Amino acid sequence: MSHTGLTSGLPAWSTDPGELARVSVDRSGVAPDGLPDLVVFAQSVRDVRRTVSYAASRGVPVVPRGAGSGVAGGAVAGAGEIVLDLSGLDRIADLRPDDALAVVEPGVITADLDAAAHPHGLRYAPDPASAAFSTIGGNIATNAGGLRCVKYGVTRDAVLAVDAVLGDGSLVSTGRRTVKGVTGYDLTGLLVGSEGTLGVVVGATLRLSPLPTTTATAAAFFATADDAVAAVTSLQRRGLRPSTAELLDQATLRAIDDAQGTALHTRGEVFLLLQTDGYGAEAELAEAERLLRPSATHLETTTDPETAARLVAVRRAALPAVERYGRVLIEDIAVPRSRIAESITAVGDIARRTGVRIVVFAHAGDGNLHPIVVADSAPPERVDEAVAAIFEHALAVGGTLTGEHGVGTLKRPWLADELGEPVLDLHRRLKSVFDPAGILNPGKAIR
Numbered sequence: 001m002s003h004t005g006l007t008s009g010l011p012a013w014s015t016d017p018g019e020l021a022r023v024s025v026d027r028s029g030v031a032p033d034g035l036p037d038l039v040v041f042a043q044s045v046r047d048v049r050r051t052v053s054y055a056a057s058r059g060v061p062v063v064p065r066g067a068g069s070g071v072a073g074g075a076v077a078g079a080g081e082i083v084l085d086l087s088g089l090d091r092i093a094d095l096r097p098d099d100a101l102a103v104v105e106p107g108v109i110t111a112d113l114d115a116a117a118h119p120h121g122l123r124y125a126p127d128p129a130s131a132a133f134s135t136i137g138g139n140i141a142t143n144a145g146g147l148r149c150v151k152y153g154v155t156r157d158a159v160l161a162v163d164a165v166l167g168d169g170s171l172v173s174t175g176r177r178t179v180k181g182v183t184g185y186d187l188t189g190l191l192v193g194s195e196g197t198l199g200v201v202v203g204a205t206l207r208l209s210p211l212p213t214t215t216a217t218a219a220a221f222f223a224t225a226d227d228a229v230a231a232v233t234s235l236q237r238r239g240l241r242p243s244t245a246e247l248l249d250q251a252t253l254r255a256i257d258d259a260q261g262t263a264l265h266t267r268g269e270v271f272l273l274l275q276t277d278g279y280g281a282e283a284e285l286a287e288a289e290r291l292l293r294p295s296a297t298h299l300e301t302t303t304d305p306e307t308a309a310r311l312v313a314v315r316r317a318a319l320p321a322v323e324r325y326g327r328v329l330i331e332d333i334a335v336p337r338s339r340i341a342e343s344i345t346a347v348g349d350i351a352r353r354t355g356v357r358i359v360v361f362a363h364a365g366d367g368n369l370h371p372i373v374v375a376d377s378a379p380p381e382r383v384d385e386a387v388a389a390i391f392e393h394a395l396a397v398g399g400t401l402t403g404e405h406g407v408g409t410l411k412r413p414w415l416a417d418e419l420g421e422p423v424l425d426l427h428r429r430l431k432s433v434f435d436p437a438g439i440l441n442p443g444k445a446i447r
Contacts, residue, residue: 001037001080006054012041012088023083026068026075029327029375030409034079036063041085045163045171045202051084052200053169056437063441064196066107066135070142071330072408074195074444086137089202092116100208101160101177106137106201113206122208125152128404129319137201143193145404147315150365151243151277154404156192158207164191164199167435177205190430195406195445198434212243212277216285217308221268221298225249228270229341232364234291235274236337240284244275245365246315249344251351252322252359252372256314259321264314268297270344272364273315275308315361319372322359326376329410331387333394334403337367346393347371354378356386368403388414407445415446 007013014020020035037060042048055062063077064084077083090107097120104113110131114124127146128134134144140162145154152158161175175181175188191199222228225247232245248256253265264271274292276284282303289301302308322328335343344360347369351358357377361370371390375383391401391414401411401418416424427446432438 001060003038003054003082006040006051007038009050010040010047011043014039014041020083023065023068023085024077026070026073027330028071028073028076028408028410029329030073030076032076032078036077036079036081036083039083039085041088043088045089045165048084048086048165048200048202049169049171051082052165052167052439055082055439056168059437059439061439061442062200064137064141064200066138066141067109067130067133069130069134069138070406070408072142072332072402072406072410074141074406074408074441075138076409084200086200086202087135093203095120097122099177100210102206102208104136104204104206106135106140106204108136110134110136110139117208118211121211123211124158124206125209126155126158136204136206140192140201140204141195142406143404145363145368147244147246147363149404150245150363151241152209156189159188159192159204160207161205162188162191162201163203164201166199167437167440171202172199175205179207193406195408196441197431197445198440200440212281213279214281214303215243215275215277215305215308216281216301216303217311218272218274218285218288218292218299218301219311219314220272220274220292220296220300222270222272222295223268223297225270225341225344227295228272229337229364231272231292231295233337235288236365238287238291240276240288242274242284242288242365243277244273245363246273247271247340247344247360247362247364248315248318249348249360251348251357252318252361255321255325255359256317259324260317271314273311275312318359318361322372322374325357325374327374329373329375329383329387330405331371331373331390332368332402332405333371333390333399334366334368335394335397335399337365339397339399340364340367340369343369343393343397343399347390350386350389350393354382354386354389356383358386363403366403367399409444412443412446
């Protein structure tokens, strides 16, 4: 389809096949249905509004895109679609230390915002694993989490307001620049996590948090997942609030050992990384150590930054180590915290039954599990069977299909199983209000 009426007024766009191939995929591995018609490299809010208005008038789908770091297929674009690349909208427009907030454009890299806040004694608390290259707009689209979310919350907890272009090209501003505010419905919260299906976020006001005065770190190994989860539960019952509580299963430890020549797996079946922060960090960690030591097979604690970095590096090394085995599907379920150990065991059983290599990372403090499926380790039908079984287990124990990665295209077949048709229909009706022509990221998030 020719889009001369649009491209003649834009500063940057492309129909180059190589460029279209690059922007048609994300990290999910989902293959698009052909190449999109063109990519618009938005440089301003006006570019976004012009593109969306044009598409709405012609019924052409628009796929918003940041860094393409998503793993659920939320930014995949195919034939007959326009990719709206927002990475050029990358300014930190305002940073207000006294109000502990920042006003940013969607293309700002997550880690860059965090770094900009540091000289003011502040930080951007959400820290997804992709922070070094993911964008704020993408984080908002999926309500991204991270290692620190057990204490500081996910992206939604940091978003005070958004500017968004709706499906008819109109621009709206939701929320406020105050900590409190209950005027009207929470449209900001609705837009966060909507995966670009309700509006294209073109600006955001974000809450910043104080940099902790002290951070204390513990690395513990346990003989079983039950022991590890029971230890974390004992901390929470005691009233401790760790800023990080991460679990790695035995399969993950072996992958790290294979990659780095270490012998982590000999210390226990499950690895727990625990951090406390703030003025009471050392006292809190001392109490955590007292609770962990009776069941841990190995325990190391520190307040030394270099030693802490070495311990944290074990968690950071997990995904790169598993990726050495082949193409991976980074799955994302959340279960009640009391069912974490059961779920880790269930994933192991699924791996053995299907012959698919699967490892598990877990945000132990909030029940968010990442079963990492090595897609090249078995025939496609077995991989599909394993993934379906993981989702079915999550729902069976009262969990959810996704904790922080979004639905995208990958998880849509299971939506009705979790939401039910009446709620799913409500989602569709909401979308029709925000996006009357149905052109914003169709085929993603809801059916």
